Amino acid sequence: MGIISAHGTGIEDNWLNVAEGRSGIKEIESFDSSRYRGCSGGEAAGFTDTHLDRLKNKRLDRASLLLIHAVREALSKADIINSINDEDIILSLGTTLGGMLSGQMFHQEAVKKGIDKARVSLVSDYLAHYQPVNIFREFDLRGDTIMFSDACASGANAIGYAYRCIGNGEHNTAVCGGYDTMSEFTFAGFNSLMAVSPAMCRPFDINRDGLVLGEGAGILVLEELRSALGRNANIFAEIIGYGKSSDAYHMTSPDPSGRQASNAISSALKDAGNPDIDYINAHGTGTKFNDAMETAAITHSFGDRAVSIPVSSVKPMIGHILGGAGAVEGIISILSIINKTLPPNLNYNTPDPDCGLNIVRETSSHEIKTALSNSFGFGGSNASLIFREYPCKI
Amino acid sequence: MQNLIISGIGPLSPSGAGKEKLWELLSGSPSVIKEITRFSSLPGAKGGEIADKDIDAHIDARKFRRAADVSKYAMAAIGLAINDAGLDSVRGEDSAMVAAITHGALNYTQDYHESLLTGGVEDISPALFSDSVLNAPAGNASICFGIQGAVHTIIGGVSASIKASIMACRLLEEDSIQRAAVIATEEINELSFYCRRKFGESIMSEGAGAILIERNNGERNSQRYCSISGFSSYLDTSDLDKSFRTAVDRALAMAGIKKQDLNFALVDMPPGIHSGYLDNIQQNSVSRYTGNAFCVSSIWNIIIAAYIIDKGFLPEYFSETGKKPDNADNIKNVLVCSLEKTGSAAAMVLTKIA
Numbered sequence: 047m048g049i050i051s052a053h054g055t056g057i058e059d060n061w062l063n064v065a066e067g068r069s070g071i072k073e074i075e076s077f078d079s080s081r082y083r084g085c086s087g088g089e090a091a092g093f094t095d096t097h098l099d100r101l102k103n104k105r106l107d108r109a110s111l112l113l114i115h116a117v118r119e120a121l122s123k124a125d126i127i128n129s130i131n132d133e134d135i136i137l138s139l140g141t142t143l144g145g146m147l148s149g150q151m152f153h154q155e156a157v158k159k160g161i162d163k164a165r166v167s168l169v170s171d172y173l174a175h176y177q178p179v180n181i182f183r184e185f186d187l188r189g190d191t192i193m194f195s196d197a198c199a200s201g202a203n204a205i206g207y208a209y210r211c212i213g214n215g216e217h218n219t220a221v222c223g224g225y226d227t228m229s230e231f232t233f234a235g236f237n238s239l240m241a242v243s244p245a246m247c248r249p250f251d252i253n254r255d256g257l258v259l260g261e262g263a264g265i266l267v268l269e270e271l272r273s274a275l276g277r278n279a280n281i282f283a284e285i286i287g288y289g290k291s292s293d294a295y296h297m298t299s300p301d302p303s304g305r306q307a308s309n310a311i312s313s314a315l316k317d318a319g320n321p322d323i324d325y326i327n328a329h330g331t332g333t334k335f336n337d338a339m340e341t342a343a344i345t346h347s348f349g350d351r352a353v354s355i356p357v358s359s360v361k362p363m364i365g366h367i368l369g370g371a372g373a374v375e376g377i378i379s380i381l382s383i384i385n386k387t388l389p390p391n392l393n394y395n396t397p398d399p400d401c402g403l404n405i406v407r408e409t410s411s412h413e414i415k416t417a418l419s420n421s422f423g424f425g426g427s428n429a430s431l432i433f434r435e436y437p438c439k440i
Numbered sequence: 441m442q443n444l445i446i447s448g449i450g451p452l453s454p455s456g457a458g459k460e461k462l463w464e465l466l467s468g469s470p471s472v473i474k475e476i477t478r479f480s481s482l483p484g485a486k487g488g489e490i491a492d493k494d495i496d497a498h499i500d501a502r503k504f505r506r507a508a509d510v511s512k513y514a515m516a517a518i519g520l521a522i523n524d525a526g527l528d529s530v531r532g533e534d535s536a537m538v539a540a541i542t543h544g545a546l547n548y549t550q551d552y553h554e555s556l557l558t559g560g561v562e563d564i565s566p567a568l569f570s571d572s573v574l575n576a577p578a579g580n581a582s583i584c585f586g587i588q589g590a591v592h593t594i595i596g597g598v599s600a601s602i603k604a605s606i607m608a609c610r611l612l613e614e615d616s617i618q619r620a621a622v623i624a625t626e627e628i629n630e631l632s633f634y635c636r637r638k639f640g641e642s643i644m645s646e647g648a649g650a651i652l653i654e655r656n657n658g659e660r661n662s663q664r665y666c667s668i669s670g671f672s673s674y675l676d677t678s679d680l681d682k683s684f685r686t687a688v689d690r691a692l693a694m695a696g697i698k699k700q701d702l703n704f705a706l707v708d709m710p711p712g713i714h715s716g717y718l719d720n721i722q723q724n725s726v727s728r729y730t731g732n733a734f735c736v737s738s739i740w741n742i743i744i745a746a747y748i749i750d751k752g753f754l755p756e757y758f759s760e761t762g763k764k765p766d767n768a769d770n771i772k773n774v775l776v777c778s779l780e781k782t783g784s785a786a787a788m789v790l791t792k793i794a
Contacts, residue, residue, distance in 0.1 A: 081561050134674075142573060144595070153553035156631055161481055164631070166638045173543070174574065174595040179677060179782040188676045191784065192603060193595040195541070195574035203592060210614060234556050235569030291533070292591035294582045298570045306588055309533065424570065425579020427591060 047282060047377050048119030048223075050112050051262035051364040052088030056119060061381045067390045067409050069363050071246070071258050077230045084242035088260030088365025089228050101184045107145030107171040108227045110180045116263040117181055117221060124267040125279060126219070127185075134189035136217040137178050138208040140200025140224035141193070141369035142423075143232060144174025150231045181221075189217070195369065197423030198329070199290070200224050202372025202431055205266060206288035209431075212268050219273075223373035225263035232368070233259055239298060241333055247366075248393035249330030249359040250337050250401040257331040260365020264373030281436045283380040286321070286416075289313025293426025299335055300422060304342030310428035311347040311420065318432040323348070323355055324414040325388060326403075327379040329422045330359020331366055340420065341401045358406040362392035372421035376431055379417040383435045388412045441694070444609055445793060447619070447662040448525025448652035449743045450517045454488030454645060454730055457498065458520055459747055462740065465729055466755035473643055473731055479630040482637070487628055488645035488730040495519075499584060506567050507580050508545035513648035514577040514625040515584045521621065521650035522585070525663055530652075531586030534618040538607045539578035539593045539625070540600035542734035546629035548572040577625050589617045598708045598778040599673060600624065600735035601649070602786035605742060606671045608653050623650045624739035636732070640711050645731030649739035651746070656793065665746035669773075670695030670789035675782070683785040684715045688777055691787035695773070702789075703771045704754060706741035710781040721775070724758045738778050738786075745774040745790050 049056065052070025053063035063070065070088050079085035095103065096115035103111070121127040143149075149172035155164035170176050178191040192207060194200045201224020208222035226232075236242045236259060243256030274281055291309040295301035315321070329340055345352040360378055367374050382389055388406045397405070415438070421429045451458065454472035455465035465472060476485040495512045496502075498519035504512065518537075522530055552568040570576065575593040582591045590611055594604045601624040608620035625648035633644050654660070656667060672690030676683045692699060705723040709715065726744055727737040748754055752769040777787035 141595075142575075144574075149549075150553070153550060153631070154557060156550075157554050157557045161631065161634050164634075166635050169635045175542075175597060175600070175784075176782070179675070179784070182675055182677045182783075186678075190673050191675050192607070195593045195595050196591070197573060197575050197579075210610070230556070231553070234561055234564060235552070235566075235572075237561060238564040238566040238569055240566075290590045292537075292582045292588050294531075294586045294588045294591075296583065297576065297579050298566075306533075309588075423575075424573055425575045425591070426582060427575065427579070 047123055048116035048265040049374060049377050050090050050093055050116050051374055052090060052260055053364055055093055061385065064360060064363060064378055064389045065385065065387055065409055067392060069392055071365060076228055079233065082233065082237045084244045084256065084258065087228055087258050090262050099184060100186065101180060105167055105171060106180065107148040109145045109225055110171055110177050112227065112263040113177055113181060113225050114184050116265040120221065120265040120267050131186045131188065133218060135187060136189055136208060136211045136220045137181055137191045138204040138220060138222040139178050139193055140204035141174050141195060142197055142200060142226050144177060145171040146229040146231050147227055148172040150229050196427040197425055198368050198371050199421040199423040199427040199429040200369035201264060202421035202429035203290060205373060205376055205431055206290060206429060208268050209285045209288050212270050218270055220268040221265060222268060223263065223265035224370040226261060226368040226370045228259060228261040243332060246393050247332035247362040249328065249332045249361060249391055250398060250403060250405050251394050252396045252398035254332045254334065254337060256333055257361065258365045260367045262367045262370050262374055264370055264377045283383055284434045284436050285431060286434045287314040287318025287432030289317060290429045295426050297425055300339040302335065302339055304339045304346055307339060307343035307422055307428045308346035310430045311343060314430040314432050315347065321416050323416050323418045325382055325417040326355055326357040327375050327417060327419040328357050328359045329420045330361055332361060336422065338400045341403055344403060353402060354404055356388050356406045356412060357403045358389050358391035360389055372429060376419045379419045380433050383414045383417055383433060386411055386414055442613060443656040444612055444653055444668045445656040446651050446665040446746045447654045448521040449665065449746055450520025450524055450650040451740055451743045452490065452513050452517045453647045453740060454490060457516065462744060463747060463755055466757045468756050476628065478628050481630055482633060485633055486643050489628060490647050504580055504584060508548045508571045508576065509627040510545045510625045511571060511577045511580040514539065514581045514623045517648035517650035518581055518585060518621055518623055521652050525652045530619060530621060533588045535587045536589035536611045536615060536617045536620040537578060537582055537587045537591045538604040538620065539623045540604040540735040540739065541574050541577065541593055541595055542597055542600060542626055543632055544574045545572040545576060546632055547627060550629060550631055581623060590615060596735060596784065597780040598734055598738050599780055599784050599786035601739035601742065602776060602778060602788050603673050605788060606673060609668060612653060612655060619652055619654045621650055621652055623648060624735045626733050626736045641732055643731035645733035647733055647736055649736055649743050651742060664793050666749040666790040667793050668788065669791040671787065673786035675784045677783040680713065680779060680783045681715050683783045684779045685717050687785035687787040688717060691789050695789035695791060697773055702773050702775050704748065705775040705777065706745050708737050708741065708778040713781065715779065722760065729757065738776065741776045742788065745776050749774055749790055749792050
């Protein structure tokens with residue numbers, strides 16, 4: 047696994063900060079956010095550059111740099127960085143906006159200087175399908191790529207797709223995950239939708255008033271179990287379930303009934319053989335509509351058990367990473383299993399009767415064997431993943 | 441792989457809406473490549489534009505009147521494909537959709553940036569943002585048609601439509617769904633036109649295309665254009681020809697046929713790149729007659745390949761003789777394939793239903 051977020055670079059730093067319940071949300075540094083409704087976010091401020099073996103930094107968008115760094119960590123942690131190019135792999139990635147910082151710069155130059163003065167070199171890494179190509183070039187990979195843009199469910203769907211590719215024997219190794227950067231384009235867009243909190247992100251709290259944006263990347267290496275055992279790999283966890291659905295309701299609002307989000311959860315549970323779930327890493331954006339909808343979906347899927355399963359969202363700590371959220375939060379779910387620790391849902395002070403779930407207020411030890419990670423996005427895209435401890439002691 | 445068929449096709453191209461219009465374009469109709477009217481900043485810019493943007497004829501579009509052109513095109517194309525398949529509706533959890541996108545709603549994105557820079561935060565319309573995200577066409581189309589199975593957006597160049605079609609086939613294999621719609625949609629934009637011209641591509645196009653894929657299980661007395669018998673995609677950034685050959689070979693192997701069993705190939709290649717791998721196969725591409733519509737070019741190729749197999753003969757511009765053959769039943773296998781300058785290649789074999 048490889049991860050970059052407002053909590054830092056790498057698995058260890060990220061988990062330490064999550065477990066200690068720290069917030070990585072600060073006033074935005076990369077652009078002037080003072081004129082917006084909310085002015086804070088979860089920037090990966092400590093990340094400025096990464097080591098490159100084959101590519102040149104000059105033309106790479108920050109999205110590619112984040113991605114390359116996270117992929118390198120994941121391949122190193124999986125101990126396949128020197129052997130990954132021996133076989134055809136599948137690279138399955140998700141993003142909402144691709145190389146938007148380059149795109150933003152190009153659009154700005156076109157508006158300010160005129161179309162013929164805008165640098166065309168900015169365009170190539172603006173396009174989202176160039177980032178997987180950059181990964182292939184940097185790590186000298188061969189095989190296949192797929193690039194999902196399913197809004198905030200992109201990363202989860204990219205992992206789910208890779209999981210299926212391994213499960214059906216099509217590939218032996220998959221590199222998968224998601225990413226997005228902090229850009230003024232995105233920030234202004236969510237502000238225009240009045241979706242950004244002017245104060246803080248407080249999922250499931252009655253006073254919640256919006257999300258905070260984040261940036262980062264999460265990458266997982268998936269491998270067929272026998273193959274991983276055969277090479278004595280360090281196995282972090284198993285993926286045992288994946289479900290997806292679509293609301294077909296509204297472009298920016300979730301279906302309040304939570305019916306289709308529940309279908310994604312229930313499909314994942316069915317796929318996993320209906321295990322007991324010990325922890326739910328919620329999508330939990332902190333918007334009025336999402337959290338009420340997610341509560342309805344969880345309640346619909348788990349029935350009476352819904353009120354007892356610990357639930358938390360890590361978005362108050364690292365922000366909403368959009369296309370990267372499903373992947374980064376999937377990794378945090380796995381780390382929760384490994385460390386038998388429930389991450390806290392920061393800023394949860396006043397329970398909302400419409401969100402009657404067992405919200406985790408403080409970091410606590412818990413016997414987590416299985417974790418469900420939810421991702422729900424614009425356009426009604428829903429995806430759920432289920433992770434299980436390895437070795438499974440159930 | 442299950443026996444999957446294409447049961448509906450819906451192209452919205454510069455030649456008009458529907459399969460007949462696309463066929464006519466390839467059968468002697470006047471060229472649709474004209475001077476671009478969308479913008480005036482690039483004098484002499486030529487391409488294939490969608491002339492009639494009124495999609496009310498294809499769908500009940502009142503709810504989507506503020507949607508970007510890419511979304512409107514996508515919805516129109518799906519409406520055409522549903523009608524073509526003889527279906528009343530694709531509403532519900534047993535339908536899925538996969539969209540292919542290269543650039544997305546660039547005109548809204550451009551307007552949005554301009555508003556932000558010139559008018560400030562207060563000047564931005566929220567719709568410009570929500571409808572400019574890459575999955576907006578899929579989101580709008582899923583809402584428009586009530587599709588509640590998996591809905592994905594696959595980003596890529598010309599290969600994206602083939603990859604999206606492969607994804608749709610996978611969903612039919614893995615999920616409890618009855619059908620999957622594949623759409624591809626693009627719109628002409630002045631900034632992308634400018635950039636592409638700098639990269640050596642001079643004629644752009646826009647529009648959308650949709651296909652419906654179903655199982656060939658006889659449950660529905662549906663239109664059946666052809667079966668999808670093989671597919672593959674591959675990337676080797678250091679060897680473009682190897683990428684192309686690998687994708688084609690794997691698709692042929694999956695279909696259980698050899699290269700010489702192909703009757704025709706629809707091939708999209710980047711400017712200045714040629715693979716000799718299919719030199720012995722008669723080939724062409726819709727984009728030669730419409731201009732480059734990126735991912736939409738390859739869905740138009742899939743659509744016309746399905747129609748060729750159904751009709752049993754090639755349209756005039758694709759035919760070596762230029763005439764309808766006496767024995768109009770001799771096309772069994774058509775390959776649709778593409779290669780991008782990044783090395784991303786994809787291939788799909790469509791086969792006549794026995």
